[in-house]
Amino acid sequence: MVIPRFVIAAPASGHGKTTVATGLMAALRGRGVEVAPFKVGPDYIDPGYHTLAAGRPGRNLDPFLCSEELMAPLLLHGSRGADVAVVEGVMGLFDGRLGSDGFASTAHVARLIDAPIVLVVDARHTSRSVGALVLGMATFDPDLRIGGVVLNQIGSPRHEAEARASVERVGVSVLGSLPRNLEIEAPARHLGLVPAAERDDAGIVAMGEVVASHVDLDALLALAGTAPALAAEPWRPPLSPPAGAGAARRPKVAIAGGRAFTFRYPETDELLIAAGCEPVVFDPLSDTALPPGTAGLWLGGGFPEVHARELAANTALLSAIRDAVADGMxxxxxxxxxLYLCRELDGEPMVGALEGTAAMTARLTMGYREATAETDSLLGRVGETITGHEFHRTAADPGDPPAWLLAGRPDGVATSSIHASYLHTHWAGHPQLAERFTDAVHRRWAGAAATDPASEPDLAHHGDKDLAPDLVDFAVNVRQPRTPGWLVEAVTRDANWAAYPNPALARAAIAAHHGVDEDMVLPVAGAAEAFTLIARALEGVAVVVHPQFTEPEAALVAAGRVPLRHILSATEGFLLDPGAVPAADLVVVGNPTNPTGVLHRRRDLLALRAGTLVVDEAFLDAVPGQPESLISGDMSNRIVLRSLTKTWALAGIRAGYVVGDPRTIALLSAQQPPWSVSTPALAATVACLSPGRRDEAHRLAVAGEAARADLAGRLRDIGLAPVDGVAPFVLVDTAGFGPGSLREALAARGYAVRRGESFPGLGPTWLRLAARTPDHHAGLVAALVDLQETLCRKN
Known part of the structure; x- marks a missing residue:
């Protein structure tokens, strides 16, 4: 696989690698380049700055923690959908684990990922000697290629000219130079830089602006493009949910976050998701309880010593965690x-789940470790050795038995339900640790008395199940009562039903309609078939953004997968915050979303962190102008689903199509059974997408817009607050009528509505109402008013 890439290195620490790397990421992003950020080594703090600069998770490449064999796969995994990968090195270029001949050094990782190197050199106390330094760095290891130099801390134009000439004399290009005293360095404290989570991004923006004005970004991108293809496949979490886990078995793992807990590797969350768990971040500084439904607890690294007083003041959460740990969570x-689980930290009371105390010391403990388990525990097995690293200035005596032996020295404490240690581990390198933890979480979840599988939405439910012969239909979103006559004629008279289905004409019609190449389209038997193909063809961790049409999740569950649900907030109008949606191999979202009708912005959809982004635009043809569509000539790593059944009343024929990345279209096509799209459906596709039907489709969309506005206005007039959407249906919460659903009461008055509890993320008081005629709207609203009056009389 190919990903343009380069490594930012330096002769030693302190030359400005982080400033230059972070600035480059911000500068490239500012030019519209999608940057995948990486850090060599175990460091958590620099990737936090990378995340702010690049707008996607900063990741680590560490062969000691994860093995040499995983470097290229992890790079490719973190680079999905990116235009370039920027890798910041560690310490000096050749500095690795002591006594190991440079193992885990920047040079070691650069060789493993076959990337050119950009050398950052602090020239404050030298000028012409920079050339000799660069020559030595360039020739020390013949398997490395230094593709350019960025001069840092330049004092004057004459200083720059002297240093630049000396570097170019040894055959290395100077890609830029940064003047002294730019005041863009990040502040530091006792364990290095202040974490990005404790700062705003103003400094990151400044870094990007400075780098953009002093470094040749085009030359850097050209250098990145010289990196060869990698003979590797992207890493995928090697875990799956336990046998028997399904959509109703999605236990939450509460993960400490906020300013006090800033350290964890992105792959941790991805492994939890792959194992059928739902990671939910909580802030120990402000949240007073664990997230509802928590079945596991993950407390990572950070700076509790800086925030000890605030942590101690949150007594409600301390008590909740103490009780949960004591109960075997x-x-x-x-x-x-x-430190947080100890009885106290620097004299401040903490959770108290562990016996001992912890305090700051003057000694820095830092380095790679090989850790051996002395006993079986939640994570470890007797005699098993794993790799990790330590990085702290505190000391703790948490109790026995130890979690690990580090060169014979006991570290932490571990039992069958708790594993607490100073050691940081990278679970991508030791997935058995994640598997043991998630298995324990699933066992606890399965046995929890509060678990109620019956409360899970029925993913197979559809609006037609709410119909009855004598009811006015507000439940099904088909726009017209009958298929148009010209379409019936095209399907029955013009199509040759005696021949096997041939999708060629339909494929050409779809491509012409959207102005894309034919290898970017695939006719399907409605969105249901498309989602089935996606669930079978596209592997990895899946996230479905809810409330959402239930068929994507139903298809994934049928394929033996447990997708993570990301629930949009009703109080925030069901708007999409791309930064809040977990990164995943596959992210599925509707636009406009069924059942909310909310139209998400194109830029927010493109900001989702997805290996493949799937956008269900089944209702976008019902919105005048079809704004925010993701269909374009370039659809790398994304696909769009369209349906013809709603606008043209074709639910019985099942006609739809997929438009997207040709590589993904080929994967879906390989899963599709022969002749799965019928001759009538193919004929309908050609007829509906003919140029002559554009005006009719637009008129129907305008009429649908007016119908929605009429229905929403009438609901507001009686005190309800329908969701602000654009699709030809309305989602409304009727909680003011009482705690239950109005569906049966409305059916008794002659109206069929779609029940809200059939959508993940909604409860029984929500109703989805298809837009109909003003007369029908008036009748439905009159029935609602009658219900209100009836309830008032009863109360």
């Missing part, structure tokens, strides 16, 4: 998490 705590 599976709990993993690394470094900061260990």
């Amino acid at each position: 599976p709990t993993v705590a690394e470094c900061a998490g260990l």
Whole structure:
């Protein structure tokens, strides 16, 4: 696989690698380049700055923690959908684990990912000697290629000219130079830079602006493009949900976040998701309880010593965690998490789940470790050795038995339900740790008395199940009562039903309609078939953004997968915040979304962190002008689903199509059974997408817009607050009528409505109402008013 890439390195620490790397990421992003950010080594703090600069998770490449074999796969995994990968090195270019001949050094990782190097050189105390330094760095290891130099801390034009000439004399290009005293360096404290979570992004923006004005970005991108293809496949979490886990078995793992707990690798969340768990971040500084439904607890690294007084003041959460741990909740705590679980930290009371105390010391403990388990525990097995690293200035005596032996020295404490240690581990390198933890979480969830599978939405429910012969239909979103005559004629008279279906004409019609190449389209038997093909063809962790049409999740569950649900907030109008949606191999979202009708912005959809983004635009043809569509000539790593059944009343024929990345279209096509799209459906596709039907489709969309506005206005007039959407249906919460659903009461008055509880994320008081005629709207609203009056009389 090919991903343009380069590594930012330096002769030693302190030359400005982080400033230059972060600035480059921000500068490239500012030019519209999608940057995949990486850091060599175990460091958590620099990737936090990378995340702010690049707008996607900063990741680590560490062969000691994860093995040499995983470097290229992890790089490719983190680069999905990116235009370029920027890798910041660690320490000096050749500095690795002591006594190992440079193992885990920047040079080692650069060789493993076959990337050119950009050398950052602090020239404050030198000028012409920079050339000799660069020559030595360039020739020390013949397997490396230094493709350019960025001069840092330049004092004057003459200083720059002297240093630049010396570098170019040894055959290396100077790609830029940064003047002294730019005041863009990040502040530091006792364990290095202040974490990005404790700062705003103003400094990141400044770094990007400075780098953009002093570094040749085009030359850098050209250098990145010289990196060869990698003979590797992207890493995928090697876990799956336990046998028997399904859509109703999605236990939450509460993950400490906020300013006090800033350290964890993105792959941790991805492994949890792959194993059928739902990671939910909570802030120990402000949240007073664990998230509802929590079945596991993960407390990572950070700076609790800086925030000890605030943590101690949150007594409600301390008590809740103490009770949960005492009750056997599976709990993993690394470094900061260990301190938090102790009885006290620097004299401030903490959770008290562990016996001992912890305090700051003058000694820095830092380095790679090989850790051996002395006993079986939540994570470890007797005699098993794993790799990790330590990085702290505190000391703790949490109790026995130890979680690990580090060169014979006991570290932390571990039991069958808790594993607390100073050691940071990268679970991508040791997935058995994630598997043991998630298995314990699933066991606890399965046995929890509060678990009620019956409360899970019926993913197979559809609006037609709410119909009855004598009811006015507000439940099904088909726009017209009958298929248009010209379409019936095209399907029955013009189509040759005696021949096997041939999708060629339909494929050409779809491509012409959207102005894309034919290898970017695939006719399907409605969206249901498309989602089935997607669930079979596209592997990895899946996230479905809810409230959402239930068929995407139903298809994934039928394929033996448990997607993560991301629930949009009703109080925020069901608007999409792309930064809040977990990164995943596959992200599915509707636009406009069924059942909310909310239209998401194109830029927010494109900001979702997805290996493949699937957007269900089944109702976008019912919106005048079809704004915010993702269909275009370039659809790398994304696909769009369209349906013809709603606008043209074709539910019985099942006609739709997919438009997207040709590589993904080929994968879906390979899963599609022969002749799955019938001759009538193919004929209908050609007829509906003919140029002569554009005006009719637009008139129907305008009429649908007016119908929605009429229905929403009438609902507002009686005190309800329908969701602000654009689709030809309305979602409304009727909680003011009482705690239950009005569906049966409205059916008794002659109206069929779609029940809200059939959508994940909604409860029984929500109703989805298809837009109909003003007379029908008036009748439905009159029935609602009658219900209100009846309830008032009863109360």
